Amino acid sequence: MNQPQLGRLEDFVAGVSRLLDRTDDEAEILRxxxxxxxxxxxxDDWLPDDYAQPDPLRYRQYxxxxxxxxxxxxxxxxxxPGQATPVHDHTxxxxxxxxxxxxxxxxxxxxxxxxxxxxxxxxxxxGEVEAVSPxxxxxxxxxxxxxxxxSISIHLYGADIGAVRRSTYDEAGTKKAFVSGYADxxxxxxxxxxxGA
Ligand code: FE
Numbered sequence: 031m032n033q034p035q036l037g038r039l040e041d042f043v044a045g046v047s048r049l050l051d052r053t054d055d056e057a058e059i060l061r062x063x064x065x066x067x068x069x070x071x072x073x074d075d076w077l078p079d080d081y082a083q084p085d086p087l088r089y090r091q092y093x094x095x096x097x098x099x100x101x102x103x104x105x106x107x108x109x110x111p112g113q114a115t116p117v118h119d120h121t122x123x124x125x126x127x128x129x130x131x132x133x134x135x136x137x138x139x140x141x142x143x144x145x146x147x148x149x150x151x152x153x154x155x156x157g158e159v160e161a162v163s164p165x166x167x168x169x170x171x172x173x174x175x176x177x178x179x180x181s182i183s184i185h186l187y188g189a190d191i192g193a194v195r196r197s198t199y200d201e202a203g204t205k206k207a208f209v210s211g212y213a214d215x216x217x218x219x220x221x222x223x224x225x226g227a
Contacts, residue, residue: 035076040220042070043095043104046186050101056123056188060161063125063186067159071127071184074156077106080215082130084110084180091185093192093212095220100190105212109133109174109181116198117145117171118208123163124187126172128154131181134173135160140203154183163188169199
């Protein structure tokens with residue numbers, strides 16, 4: 031497979047790995063990993079096309095990297111025009127950085143048997159990063175902000191997110207368990223990554 035410019039992704043993975051070797055403080059992780067993710071998404075020349083393919087029916091999530099100890103995972107989310115997630119949570123810390131296009135994110139909280147918007151919808155444009163976690167706000171819905179184009183964001187989570195048992199929410203705030211899995215794609219072969227380090 032043609033793997034252009036994977037050095038950027040390798041540097042990112044190595045940086046996150048070193049960060050998690052050093053600390054388990056969520057605030058510190060979110061702050062420092064935001065900087066690393068910001069650097070990764072600042073230049074859109076490295077994501078292989080195989081991990082940038084939209085599906086006509088629903089958004090796709092491709093696993094780019096899974097830490098050998100499952101401390102973190104890196105995923106590309108590919109949004110077809112107008113596609114959206116259900117309202118969902120993560121249960122672990124996560125960072126979303128937009129690589130291409132733009133996303134809309136609406137936070138929610140469950141209150142008095144209803145799902146209530148938490149703050150305004152905010153738009154995340156290419157190059158911008160936002161955090162989710164049970165501490166900073168974990169329930170949201172994300173939509174491709176563009177009605178006529180694909181958008182792509184790169185996500186970093188503090189677990190093997192495709193295997194995490196988490197929830198979607200209906201209008202009444204009732205939870206339904208889900209495990210997202212990943213889109214079918216071969217694993218990238220990254221070099222220079224401190225596997226097991
Ligand atoms: Fe999310």
